[in-house]
Each structure stands twice: as structure tokens, then as C-alpha cells.
Amino acid sequence: xxxxxxxxxxxxxxxxxxxxxxxxxxxxxxxxxxxxxxxxxxxxxxxxxxxxxxxxxxxxxxxxxxxxxxxxxxxxxxxxxxxxxxxxxxxxxxxxxxxxxxxxxxxxxxxxxxxxxxxxxxxxxxxxxxxxxxxxxxxxxxxxxxxxxxxxxxxxxxxxxxxxxxxxxxxxxxxxxxxxxxxxxxxxxxxxxxxxxxxxxxxxxxxxxxxxxxxxxxxxxxxxxxxxxxxxxxxxxxxxxxxxxxxxxxxxxxxxxxxxxxxxxxxxxxxxxxxxxxxxxxxxxxxxxxxxxxxxxxxxxxxxxx
Numbered sequence: 001x002x003x004x005x006x007x008x009x010x011x012x013x014x015x016x017x018x019x020x021x022x023x024x025x026x027x028x029x030x031x032x033x034x035x036x037x038x039x040x041x042x043x044x045x046x047x048x049x050x051x052x053x054x055x056x057x058x059x060x061x062x063x064x065x066x067x068x069x070x071x072x073x074x075x076x077x078x079x080x081x082x083x084x085x086x087x088x089x090x091x092x093x094x095x096x097x098x099x100x101x102x103x104x105x106x107x108x109x110x111x112x113x114x115x116x117x118x119x120x121x122x123x124x125x126x127x128x129x130x131x132x133x134x135x136x137x138x139x140x141x142x143x144x145x146x147x148x149x150x151x152x153x154x155x156x157x158x159x160x161x162x163x164x165x166x167x168x169x170x171x172x173x174x175x176x177x178x179x180x181x182x183x184x185x186x187x188x189x190x191x192x193x194x195x196x197x198x199x200x201x202x203x204x205x206x207x208x209x210x211x212x213x214x215x216x217x218x219x220x221x222x223x224x225x226x227x228x229x230x231x232x233x234x235x236x237x238x239x240x241x242x243x244x245x246x247x248x249x250x251x252x253x254x255x256x257x258x259x260x261x262x263x264x265x266x267x268x269x270x271x272x273x274x275x276x277x278x279x280x281x282x283x284x285x286x287x288x289x290x291x292x293x294x295x296x297x298x299x300x301x302x303x304x305x306x
Contacts, residue, residue, distance in 0.1 A: 006299055009118040010292060013202050020206025029207045037204045038264075041110065041197075047168035049113060049194030053125035054172025055187070058179060062123075065250050066130050072246070072254045073131045076237055077138050080104040083228070084146070091221075094276040099225060100146040101269060102262035102283050105139045106229070108132055109165065110205065110264060111288070112257045114198035115295060124253055129169055131257050136163055139265070147273035205288060208264055212285040219282075225262075226287050230294045234259035238302065248306035252299075259298050261287030 023029040029037070056062075084100040091099060106112070109132055116128035175182070182190070237258040241251035262284045270280035 006119060006296060009115070010296060013114070013198070014292065016199055016202030017206035017209065020203030020208075021210045022206075023203065024207035024210035029203075034204065034207050037200065037207070041200055041204060043164045045193055045196050045200055046109070046113065047164045048190045049117075049125065049197040050129045050165060050168035051172045051175070052191050052194040053117070053122050053129060054169075054176040055182075056122060056126065056176065058176045062126075062176075065247060066127060068246050068250045069127045069131050069254055070133065072237065072241065072250070073134045073257075075240070076233070076254070076258055077104065077134045079236065080233065081138065094274070095221070095279055097146045097273070097275050098266060098270055098280040098283060099221075101143050102225065102229065102266045102280075102287075105135065105143045105263040105265065106258070106260035107205075107263045107284075107288065107291075108135060108257045108260040110201050111291070112260050114201055115256060115260075116253060118198070119256065119299065120249065120253060123249070126172075127250070127253050128257060129165070129172070131254065133166065133169065136166060139263075147269050147275060205264070208267070208281075209285050209288065212281050213278075214285075217282045217286050222279075222282050222286050225283055226290050229262060229287050230259055230290055234298060238298075238305070242305060248302070251306065252302040255298055255302055256295065259291065259294055261291040 020029065024034070080103050084103040088096045088099045108128070112132070113125055113128050116124035118124075120127075174180070181187075234255045238251060238255040241254055246254075264284055267277060267280040267284050269275065270277045
């Protein structure tokens, strides 16, 4: 783990977030533009980035580590779901649904991919894509059920199976296993679009930050939630990985992805299903800002342990 590269990555991400913040404040990125950027990232840019990450030489080691990180992700999602269902019972419904969803659905899909790639390179992005499969499954099932009635099994399966990022994993895995080489023009197109991931994602997060009231953002509840999301959950993941004896790469990547802030979709769903939109935005923004500090901290801890 190169800490000079990590420092440069953090500064670069702060600058990109700052640009997004500035553009939103100046209304260059308006509300409609922010929604368009969100769809663009999820439907086009991230899928291209994922397919590109799978275009490496396949080996037994990659298979075993990919399986390990998938299992770790499944266990972590189950643990987060148990927490979400049990520790927020005393909160009013509007806040409870926000806290529950934010506990099980992190921002690993947006922020995790560029961080994983920045720290561990293409192999980090590959494993991050695998790690996110269980989270995206839970996001469309238990996650949505916190805000509304659970979808029927047919609807759930369709949403998960046809999610653009999941489809990208199918395509990427097929290319990696078969070692099929795409035509140069197609490969370069995919690589070029996928290369926009970090810039567009960070500017989008900056635009979201611009909408928050920073003066009233820190409360006992949002602070406690931040500790849970950024400290407790990744700590349990790291301890579990250490006890299980998994490799430094798998343990480090799993911990970093577990330490991601609350997902930006938390605020979006709060708006759609009459949750506490302002409270949801504060949770997302505070955990996002603190994650920019906690990610390097977790990297130091991981590097010390391994």
C-alpha cells in the first residue's frame, strides 16, 4: 500500500468534490443535472469501469480471492441487516427508515470503486465489483423494504439481475474466464468511459454536499451513526478477516469498502417515500466528509496489522 499515492488520491478527490460543490452552488449543476449525473454514473460510467477491471489475466488465485471477498461481503451484509432491524426501534419512523437503510447500504458503489482502484489498482476494482454484488442485492430487497413494502420476488429478482452494474459483472467475468479479446476500438471506448468514474463521482458527491446545512449537521444521532458506519462496522470486518486468516489484499479491501459512508440513495429514497429528507442528507454528508479522514486511518491500521 503506497501512502504517498493514497495521500495524492485523497487530495485529488477533495479537489474534485470542491469543483462539484462550486458548480452546484453556482447552479451550473442544478437539481435536474444532478439526477442526470447520477443516472449517467450508475447506467454507463460504472458499468464500463467494471467491465474494464475484469480485462486481466485469469488465475486460480484471482478466483479464490474473489470468492473470499464475496463471502466476506455476504457476512457483513447479514450483520448490518441484523443491526438495522434491532437498534433503531425507539426512533420515529421518518428517522428510523433513514438510519436502517444507511446502515445496510453504504456508498461503496460510488465512492468505493475509485478508492479501491486508487489504492490497489485494477485488481482492487475487480474485487470491489464482486464485493458489491451482495450489497446491491440487499439494497433492492431489505433496503427498499425500510421505506415501503417489500417488492415481490419476481420484481426483486428482475431489479437485481438487470442492474447495469450487475450486468457489467456478468460481461466482465465472461471476458476474464474466456480471455476473449474485445476489438481494439470497443476496448478503448469502454476504457475511456470507465476512466471518467473518479472525476464524475467525486463532483457528484460535491454537488450533494453543497445542498447540506453544515451548521446543524452534527448532532448526537448523526455522530453516533457515523461512529457505527465508519468505525464499528469496518473494525468488525477487519477483526473477522484477521481471525479467518485471509490475505492482506482481501482483508484490506473488505475493510476499506466496509468503511464507506452512507449511500447517497438514502436521501433520494427519503424524498420519494416521505422519510426525513433533511436528516438523511445530514447523515450522508457527515459520513462522507468523515470518511475522507477515516479511509487513510484504516489504511494505516491495515498496513500495521498485515
